[in-house]
Amino acid sequence: MTYSSNPFYGASANTHQKARELRKRLKPAERKLYDFLDESSAIELYILRKDFSVFNIIDQSSQRPLKVSEKKLELFIFTGSRIIRTIQFLFDMAGITTILDEQKSVLEIKASDEEFQSRWGSWDISQVELDLKIQQKIESNPSVLGFSKWAVYLPILYQTRILKLKYFDFDSAFTLLGEMKLVRNS
Structure with a gap:
């Protein structure tokens, strides 16, 4: 606005x-x-x-508004920060570039609607692969550990565990994404 x-x-x-x-x-x-x-x-x-x-939303527990415009998509998630960050991370893994606005609980998606649909669900990977992706995130962006005073001094394995426990919420994000039905603006 x-x-x-x-x-x-x-x-x-x-x-x-x-x-x-x-x-x-x-x-x-x-x-x-x-x-x-x-x-x-x-x-x-x-x-x-x-x-x-x-948006014609009937079931607020599973349906989420996806605002489609010519230049961008906006997915309103309406959930906690840890889950939104996790979904952004999973989208990034799937090759879906996003910008997170935590104040509005929205992910701005930098892809066409067709590209977004084609990549939907491609974040389903094993725990070992997930841990490797988190380790890559830590190595490429160490500031992700900024919420923890001492995390930067820990071995990468423990840094990964801290992110999974305190920064991300993979269980809730996978559950939400599995049940999520996108409702596009009419």
Whole structure:
């Protein structure tokens, strides 16, 4: 979202008026449903609902929105940071280049929809191969261990174990990816 399209950017008087205009768009039933929220929270919820209304999501536990546009794909995962980082790592292993935005819980995918579909599921490898890929990640990007004060001094085997235990969550990521159904915007 650019600053010019963000209704909450600018001087307080301008922001307040824009917030009121958006609040008016809420249906009375929606206002009562979320009357425990303050005005800015209710407006932000309205904007989110509007943004995601193009996705026909029925089962929130397995379906995830995939926003398809001409230049990029955006996969909204809506899960914890460890799982999102793991999915990004698995996509990278499969040759799917992504940019992670943890604030929005979204992976921006740098591939066409066809290429993404063709590589879907190609991260299914053995534990030995997985450990080797993690070791390669550590060797190519030692800063991945930055969350642990002493990890850089450990042998590579233990560094790999620390990443698997504290930085990644492979079990949950594999479960989520196995059950995930992508819902494209209409």
